[in-house]
Amino acid sequence: GQQLNQSPQSMFIQEGEDVSMNCTSSSIFNTWLWYKQDPGEGPVLLIALYKAGELTSNGRLTAQFGITRKDSFLNISASIPSDVGIYFCAGRAPGDAGNMLTFGGGTRLMVKP
Amino acid sequence: GAVVSQHPSWVICKSGTSVKIECRSLDFQATTMFWYRQFPKQSLMLMATSNEGSKATYEQGVEKDKFLINHASLTLSTLTVTSAHPEDSSFYICSASSSGYNEQFFGPGTRLTVL
Numbered sequence: 001g002q003q004l005n006q007s008p009q010s011m012f013i014q015e016g017e018d019v020s021m022n023c024t025s026s027s028i029f030n031t032w033l034w035y036k037q038d039p040g041e042g043p044v045l046l047i048a049l050y051k052a053g054e055l056t057s058n059g060r061l062t063a064q065f066g067i068t069r070k071d072s073f074l075n076i077s078a079s080i081p082s083d084v085g086i087y088f089c090a091g092r093a094p095g096d097a098g099n100m101l102t103f104g105g106g107t108r109l110m111v112k113p
Numbered sequence: 114g115a116v117v118s119q120h121p122s123w124v125i126c127k128s129g130t131s132v133k134i135e136c137r138s139l140d141f142q143a144t145t146m147f148w149y150r151q152f153p154k155q156s157l158m159l160m161a162t163s164n165e166g167s168k169a170t171y172e173q174g175v176e177k178d179k180f181l182i183n184h185a186s187l188t189l190s191t192l193t194v195t196s197a198h199p200e201d202s203s204f205y206i207c208s209a210s211s212s213g214y215n216e217q218f219f220g221p222g223t224r225l226t227v228l
Contacts (some may be wrong), residue, residue: 031215042119042206042219043157050215088156092215097162097177099145099210099217 006104007090014112019076021087021107028069029091033101034061037086046087047074081111114143117209119220126197127228130177134192136207143209147217148180151204160204163190197227 006023013019014072023032031050035043047058049065049072056063063074076083089104096102126132136146145164149157161177162166163169163184171177181193190209194201204224208217 033216035219040204040222040224042117042208042222045216045218048216090217098145099215100159100162101217103156108154 004089004091004102004104006107008107009105010108010110012110012112015079015081017079019079019083019109020073021089022071022073023089023104024071025060025102026070027093029102030069030095032065032072033090033092034062034063034072034074035088035090037088037106039085041088043088050075052067076109079109079111081113084109084111115209115214115218117143117207117218117220119131119207119223121223122221123226125223125226125228128198129196131193131195132197132225134193134194134205134207134225135192136209136220137219138188138209140211141213142211143190144187144211145209146180146184147208147210148190148192149206149208151206151222157206160192196224197225199227200227202227 004011004023033048034046037043047063052069053066053067060077086106086108090101118137120135149159151157160175161169161171165180165184165187171183184190206222208219210217
């Protein structure tokens with residue numbers, strides 16, 4: 001089946017720094033989603049992307065749907081301690097039934113105050 | 114936004130017993146619900162997809178007789194872990210979606226510990 005390669009696996013940064021993470025695939029997707037999971041909680045949707053080239057912001061977060069439809073990135077500007085958590089990309093491939101998603105392995109973000 | 118709840122949030126049970134986890138969509142009708150399992154420091158692993166009124170579709174390697182899924186209404190799906198064993202201890206997360214959405218909305222998860 002499809003696989004999403006998400007990198008980096010983990011990041012340890014200083015508060016105030018910008019963060020960038022990305023997901024790549026060998027096959028195309030027609031929807032890219034970015035979720036954040038806090039410890040002991042379910043993932044929460046941050047940004048949804050539906051068109052190739054689309055660039056969408058949500059506060060300090062910005063995500064883009066790659067032109068090739070095989071990749072997406074998420075940027076977080078001016079990180080703060082509450083940004084700590086695991087970020088997952090997820091994609092929906094053409095032909096996937098019922099909103100089924102493929103998930104990346106996650107990026108664990110740690111922010112040092 | 115769409116809200117999904119899960120109950121219980123955590124459960125501890127003895128080996129050999131069965132545990133039922135409920136997943137509810139609170140403000141929309143979920144035609145499809147998904148059940149995931151997540152081990153520590155790992156990504157979400159899809160266990161099964163259930164459509165309201167139909168039998169669930171299980172992913173390869175997931176025992177349908179051990180993980181019973183019922184999706185009897187558009188707002189409720191249940192996962193029953195039968196004859197639970199310590200290796201079933203995990204974080205179980207449901208998500209819900211419908212034809213009106215392109216996304217899945219996740220519940221808060223259920224931490225299962227089997228002693």
